[in-house]
Amino acid sequence: MVKKSIEILDTTLRDGSQAASISFTLRDKIKTAILLDELGVDYIEGGWPGSNPKDYEFFKEIKNYSLKNAKIAAFGSTRRKGIKPEEDVSLKSILDADTSVAVLFGKTWTLHVKEVLRTTLEDNLQIISDSVQFLRDHGIEVIFDAEHFYQGFKEDKEYALKVVNTAYEAGAKVVALADTNGGTLPHEVLEITRYIAERTKAKLGVHMHNDTGNAVANSLMGVVAGARHVQGTINGIGERTGNADLIQIIPSLLLKMGFKVLRNPDGLKRLKEVSSALYELAGIHPNPYQPYVGDNAFTHKAGVHADAVMKNTRAYEHIDPSIIGNQRKIVISELSGTANLVNYLDRLGLKLEKKEEKLKRALQTIKELEAKGYSFDLAPESALLVVLKELGYYEKLIDMKYWKVINENGLALAVVKVNSRIEAAEGDGPVNAVDNALRRCLVKDFPELESVKLTDYRVVLPGEIKNTESVVRVTIEFTDGKNTWRTEGVSQSVIEASIMALVDGLDYYLQINKKLKPLLTI
């Protein structure tokens, strides 16, 4: 049986850029369009040239790139009342954008027609018909977005249907039903979309907003009811609580509902990469709980889960994470069983039996440290150092014998004695000063540390810790340009906790490269 296709229209650059605090530069927009094209979406709505003159630049610039899969679409409204289409600024702005596709939005809700547009219901149909036809006459493919469709339907379903059929008869290739206020629930979407699908020849689409947290479910319900075109944004960014998240919709349609989606057959593997890139371009922290692509989406912390997943991944995973470019993570923590450790070490190339006594001891140490304020799921490499020590694979390479930090009057100075060397250094703040001094001591013996950089530094109060004074937990992220790792320190003093995390971070790198590598090649 030939699989049915669903077209994807991405509106990250238009509806998505209407999100609070997001502002894409022209360069960001071009980058986004290229990523979306590589992913394999059918349409990229590039902007609203009538409302934002900056968007013209995008439409001009993107012509210099040959896209493999996606068509670029310009967004705009139907003509104003009482004028001819050729005199209308909005329609003209679409023509000026010079795209092969237009997404044209028009009124569906009688309340909007009468009170906002202040015209008759008949005239609104004429406006829609004229506007679609005008663009069609200029050789432009038209996707008609029926604004406030679901609210409109609830008040006057015959009129809502008339709007769909008017756009279709005027030549719209797709009529997308929009839940503009985002207040419609999935069972209503199913019912309403089905009602329309049974009474129109138009190819239907859906455009959902997430105001009740149902934009993804609503989009899928629209498809169940017969829609074959879905609009949304990457990571669900958009006004208010956002749009339907294509990152969740695409794999659900493809993997669970059996539709053909994305023009690039390998596009699905790039889902996480595209999601991450868009978070970065939008300046938003990735959501670790995001379905499919979140960092936690395939992370197993509880011992019984990890144990089961190692026996059969389907036990606690709804799909193979590699299909969408994500990966399974087994976290070492106080909730872990030895299975988590075995899995973790296995990935490093160390084969161990779950029942081995040393592993149980390592786990015990980890649990004791977590009780003191460590949280090894945030810094797995610190946990690994604990394990290596217990297993006898560890050799002390950094022996911090003494440290002193002066931090006053804008001066941050650190003196450290490490192994047999004493060094002092200044820095931007005490942690940076210690880092500089520490490296001075180590770099002669371990020049490879020059490539190691700090990329993140966080201090948290780990909350109530039994039988101890209040402590702080410092987590530091490192990179050598290829890999990243995170280590932790816990102490009553921020500086001491920072130094512990710093030493662990450098130590981890040395242990992996100096000690473990030769051992693993045997």
Ligand SMILES: [Zn+2]
């Ligand atoms: Zn919208």
